[in-house]
Amino acid sequence: SQQGEEDPQALSIQEGENATMNCSYKTSINNLQWYRQNSGRGLVHLILIRSNEREKHSGRLRVTLDTSKKSSSLLITASRAADTASYFCATGLQGAQKLVFGQGTRLTINP
Amino acid sequence: DGGITQSPKYLFRKEGQNVTLSCEQNLNHDAMYWYRQDPGQGLRLIYYSQIVNDFQKGDIAEGYSVSREKKESFPLTVTSAQKNPTAFYLCASSLRRGTDLNQPQHFGDGTRLSIL
Numbered sequence: 001s002q003q004g005e006e007d008p009q010a011l012s013i014q015e016g017e018n019a020t021m022n023c024s025y026k027t028s029i030n031n032l033q034w035y036r037q038n039s040g041r042g043l044v045h046l047i048l049i050r051s052n053e054r055e056k057h058s059g060r061l062r063v064t065l066d067t068s069k070k071s072s073s074l075l076i077t078a079s080r081a082a083d084t085a086s087y088f089c090a091t092g093l094q095g096a097q098k099l100v101f102g103q104g105t106r107l108t109i110n111p
Numbered sequence: 112d113g114g115i116t117q118s119p120k121y122l123f124r125k126e127g128q129n130v131t132l133s134c135e136q137n138l139n140h141d142a143m144y145w146y147r148q149d150p151g152q153g154l155r156l157i158y159y160s161q162i163v164n165d166f167q168k169g170d171i172a173e174g175y176s177v178s179r180e181k182k183e184s185f186p187l188t189v190t191s192a193q194k195n196p197t198a199f200y201l202c203a204s205s206l207r208r209g210t211d212l213n214q215p216q217h218f219g220d221g222t223r224l225s226i227l
Binding site: 004030031033040041042043044045048088090092093095096098099100101102103104 | 115117127143144146151153154155156159161167168169196201203216217218219220221223
């Protein structure tokens with residue numbers, strides 16, 4: 001299985017609700033990053049959390065990192081239709097010069 | 112505005128043909144990357160380059176080649192040896208900050224390659 005695995009694979013919620021996506025990984029990391037991809041477009045970097053951090057906020061985004069469980073979560077509060085996209089976690093591995101991306105969570109916000 | 116430009120947006124390849132995908136950045140980033148994305152899947156790393164005139168194979172380099180003659184440019188050639196080239200190809204770049212690797216990556220809007 002891959003270094004980064006996301007759960008759920010797809011999520012559909014009503015506008016205004018909160019959306020939570022999870023990412024698990026296997027090996028030690030320098031940091032963990034979350035990206036958004038709108039259909040047919042490139043990825044956009046959302047937030048980076050370092051291995052010595054436990055929680056980070058950016059606007060309506062909240063990311064947590066639990067290195068003992070090798071997992072991270074992305075919470076989007078008060079969701080909007082424009083949040084409809086795929087969300088990917090990417091792990092920056094110790095000693096590596098590259099990121100490893102998960103398979104993504106496809107989020108649909110229903111108006 | 113700074114960014115990454117990929118061209119063309121759509122590309123068609125005939126049997127036995129090599130095709131080259133362009134990637135140009137004006138962000139003054141040292142590192143550049145090529146990824147392949149298949150439907151409903153994540154990104155897989157093809158090649159990456161940390162500095163000019165140097166590049167390394169990623170996880171799925173077979174059937175692909177790259178060059179890095181200029182800091183701004185990192186073209187990807189999909190050769191006839193790549194038997195299943197139909198995919199969405201994404202180019203990215205990032206800063207290098209000493210020993211702090213794994214910087215956030217900036218992406219282009221991709222090239223969709225199909226076989227005729």
